[in-house]
Amino acid sequence: MSWPARVRLVEVGPRDGLQNESVPVPTERKIEFIEALAASGLRDVEVTSFVRPDRVPQLADARELFAALRRREGVRYWALVPNARGLETALECGVTHVAVFTAASEGFNRANVNSSVEESLARLKPVVADAIAAGATVRGYVSTVFGCPYDGPVDPARAASVSRVLLDAGCEELSLGDTIGVAAPPAVERVLAAHDAMGVPREKIALHFHDTRGMAVANVVAGLEAGITSFDASAGGLGGCPFAPGATGNVATEDLVWLFDESGVECGVSFAQVAEASGAIGEQLGRKLPSRARAAWAATRMRGTS
């Protein structure tokens, strides 16, 4: 077993998590949440999305949020933008780290943004270029890399070709998403091999797993074994899956911090501080968050048993 000595967690709870929660969270509570996450040692926090408020009402306060957020030195605050209009607003708000998104499958992309993947990529290229010209750093999300709720299996080579276009467009990093949580470790290997074949360097790849079927931590381990050092996660395991109501959302930040701590992999994040931040947002949402490491911590308030 030869794992990286150090990894980077990209916290997506405030965006990917809260976007999939049915209970709205007041802007002030979101800001407290984001500030607590940044204080825990997380250096990348995706805080919101500049999409149409009627599409994602949970994140309709993106402007107010950025206006009020106190930024911490050394932390990258990311915002998702769907198009040129979203980018414009984001830049007006002082966003310096933007994420664009498309999918590896036609069915999902059509349902999500009502266009083909080719059309999406053509529309995103100038957005990425404009963002870079404005001095921003750009991350590219590729959804449904491991399977599509409409089209079923996805060819890893197809996913890699989408990644390649986003990389060539200027994205600093690609986040490969298992949107519906169907990946298992061998699929992670296949997808990474397809990216190798397409000339996408592994250091440009982040892995983004949903724990819908309980495989997310094992998939992160498969990524570690393949030398991947960036992983997306959401505090507490916030969020859900619109394609499997009642199922789990993103892999929990606490579960990955536990994994890294126990495995001697440095991630620079305080487990207890993330768990406290999740606790507050869970109370706000009125539900027990799915993170198992967090639940064990909350039950015992001690971690000295390993």
Next chain:
Amino acid sequence: MSWPARVRLVEVGPRDGLQNESVPVPTERKIEFIEALAASGLRDVEVTSFVRPDRVPQLADARELFAALRRREGVRYWALVPNARGLETALECGVTHVAVFTAASEGFNRANVNSSVEESLARLKPVVADAIAAGATVRGYVSTVFGCPYDGPVDPARAASVSRVLLDAGCEELSLGDTIGVAAPPAVERVLAAHDAMGVPREKIALHFHDTRGMAVANVVAGLEAGITSFDASAGGLGGCPFAPGATGNVATEDLVWLFDESGVECGVSFAQVAEASGAIGEQLGRKLPSRARAAWAATRMRGTS
């Protein structure tokens, strides 16, 4: 990645799962559960325990259960026995597959059976011998292999020495238990290496993970990579952890069947049949069982999206 082509699941839900559920289950419902599990393709089912009814009231009906159980050809029905008295009763009931147990740590063994590990092993040796003399097959559980709720970290060499004694006593298989769910993949490697050093063959080892901190599937993968082919699991993820109230129990059978199916590893078990069996017992217990693969299946009732 070179994983075994075929693995064996040991279903422990009716025993390790139900023993840790607070709601009692009528004998008849247990029998339906066990028969449904055996019909799903599981070839090893641990059905109950012949311990003192005042210690584990949930399993006080062991005699009645064995008397009424219709056995399926080719299925091994296991029962846990703590001592000579338990073995005697089990044999009277026609049990042919018995499991004995001790721990790798003094603190846990003292709390569990009020004796040192050495004393336990000395007491178990004649029990194993008597069981074999009566024609039974014996499995040995070693608890707290990866950490103890009382003593903290456990030396892998100490755990391996306990395994070695049980193997020499005549156990056909050793089940190495992460009783409190603190293992991560590197610890799995360390424990298996210690067993190598102690001359315990890997084909004699089963791994028994609790998903208390969300690591269980990743730990099973670590086992697969090390060539282990037997894994304990409980349908639906039944059970809990007495040392972390509210935390998750055994790794869910459905989560492992999903992992194996998606990874091209044959396990001979029908996901849907196990999920149906768990559903019935979950209704009986009046709670949503923790298996994530099961929850996704129940939400979508389709598995064709990967």
